[in-house]
């Protein structure tokens with residue numbers, strides 16, 4: 001049985017609830033120095049185990065751009081996850097968190113010479129190649145180092161998914177992946193560089209925050225043909241990496257509905273790869289989940305600086321903003337907002353919830369109905385575990401938010 005809610009009030013205090021274990025957020029605020037991202041160890045661990053159980057024949061590489069807090073990486077490493085990395089900085093950080101190069105998949109369209117040289121020198125597990133010139137660069141560096149580069153071709157299937165356009169990646173006019181028409185060219189380059197290039201598989205990533213999986217299944221079927229033609233040319237081609245992208249529900253707490261989505265997702269993968277699995281029984285399946293593992297497991301807690309009333313609006317002005325959580329400004333993302341302490345005697349009011357940054361796009365919610373709150377009280381922004389702290393910046397010279405794990 002899957003529980004439905006994971007952030008609940010007990011004795012009017014908000015806290016993480018996971019399998020009979022309640023952890024209040026109130027005490028963390030007793031020594032408040034500024035906004036805090038708080039992550040739940042129980043929830044991250046629970047999600048990791050649930051994902052592995054749903055897809056038992058898949059090897060997972062956690063997309064650490066979602067949340068790279070060291071303790072979070074350690075939990076996932078202990079659960080057997082490798083890392084999906086997208087820069088030399090992430091590789092270094094993953095190594096510091098005890099994830100070895102032999103468990104890293106390296107994605108991204110802009111890998112530099114220095115980054116590739118370091119990755120190849122240190123025997124990275126897999127490089128997902130996103131373009132013809134990248135493949136040529138890898139071949140050249142691998143030749144110089146006299147190593148064989150383990151490359152998977154990230155193919156752009158030209159299939160759309162239902163998500164925000166800024167986080168869709170699998171369309172032909174996106175910068176990601178190799179266009180289907182260029183496959184003969186990359187095969188030729190790889191053949192011409194057999195000493196330097198080992199074609200270990202293909203990869204795919206359709207985009208993020210996917211909650212419908214018809215397009216995923218269609219892409220897997222489409223790329224199965226590509227895989228079969230590659231495996232005829234390259235006997236070492238055995239890995240099928242189907243990326244990340246499984247979404248979470250931000251609008252309300254509904255873990256049982258997400259459980260259902262997870263089943264649909266696993267089903268789409270199973271069906272999409274059925275034909276390929278029967279022709280290549282020793283195929284190695286890989287996935288790069290990010291958001292699904294950590295999204296719900298983090299909150300951003302902030303103190304109300306002012307309640308500002310105008311003839312038109314009532315603003316809650318916080319000490320955190322788009323500098324710490326850019327998703328509402330960047331993707332018009334929805335985040336639920338709750339008071340840290342529940343007060344039964346207060347009425348519901350209509351607020352715009354905004355930050356201190358000098359931009360009109362610096363808001364968390366507009367015309368949001370929540371229970372009345374007052375200056376100096378604490379507000380909890382839900383579902384900030386993914387693409388929260390990792391996307392933050394110091395615009396306006398505001399300090400970063402602290403992160404901690406409970």
Ligand SMILES: *Cc1c(COP(=O)(O)O)cnc(C)c1O
Nearest residue numbers: 063107208244245288289290291
């Ligand atoms: C961002 C990304 C992921 C993870 O996406 P989620 O939606 O967080 O699961 C996986 N693979 C690649 C290549 C990515 O860029």
